[in-house]
Amino acid sequence: MSIWVVSDGRTGIENQSLGLAEAIADLAPATITRHVVRWKPAFDRLPSALKQPWMLQQGQHLLHAPPPDIWIASGRATLPLSVRMKGKTFVVQTQDPRWKHSAYDLIVAPEHDGLNGPNVLSITGSPHRITPERLKAAAPAFADKIAPLPHPRVAVMIGGTSKAFDLTLDHAALLADLIAETVDEKGGSLLVTFSRRTPLLPQTVMTQRLATLPGIIWDGAGENPLFAFLDAADHILVTEDSANMVTEAASTGKPVHVLPMVPLKPQAKFKRLHKALQDHGAARPFDGTLESWTYEPLRETARAARAILDAIAQR
Known part of the structure; x- marks a missing residue:
């Protein structure tokens, strides 16, 4: 065909x-x-x-x-x-x-x-490209950088400004400090990506505050490491503003911790999506810990x- x-x-x-x-x-x-x-x-x-x-x-x-x-x-x-x-x-x-x-x-x-x-x-959620096979295929290109990183490895997917949510400078700093404190307490490492919607100043603030921990913070240059990051991650943190990102994360079978954003209007649709993912066993609101759990990966695509x-x- x-x-x-x-x-x-x-x-x-x-x-x-x-x-x-x-x-x-x-x-x-x-x-x-x-x-x-x-x-x-x-x-x-x-x-x-x-x-x-x-x-x-x-x-x-x-x-x-x-x-x-x-x-x-x-x-x-x-x-x-x-x-x-x-x-x-x-x-x-x-x-x-x-x-x-x-x-x-x-x-x-x-x-x-x-x-x-x-x-x-x-x-x-939304259709997407995440499958176990594609994640594994992407891993070798970044293996040299990821292999030395300590566990738990935490993939962090940060969104940005939209009609429904905002990522202010203060909120970006708050999220970064909470993530850093949690990962540092566990002796883990970070694998961070930003969306094209992430405002420059909040991205800069988060990068500065997270850079002291072991890990990789992708600056947008070169090949996108997202698939390799998801393959290597023990936990996934994802901001609540993107149906695409949270659905991708829930397709890995790994614990998905949802990070709050600044709401700009009522969130009925996003609440329904997040409830569906919670009911499936994939996602939970991030509470500052890295509790592990298992579930059947989402296979909606x-x-x-x-x-x-x-x-x-x-x-």
């Missing part, structure tokens, strides 16, 4: 489609091609219903090329193209498109969004991949 992964190119958005495509390829022979859709700046903020192909800065060719067997798209930028591809290929849209819900063959939506419909598959193949087989 041929699978097109379509997004605006942002890593967090693209990884949803790419993770689904890779999960399908794990089940059936497939070739995966990544495509980026961008609209000309003057038209980017137009409602999807008003966007026309001539307004595209990148991706117009997708509407005229021989279609793939499966089109998997993520993000608002892809919606006008996904709608136009219906009938030419099997169209999968991740997240709630909030527009023309019947215009896609399948919507893979987070359960905490509460979206329902005959073409909706609800999953816990693989479940969605099987559902896509089943739906195609029934056409």
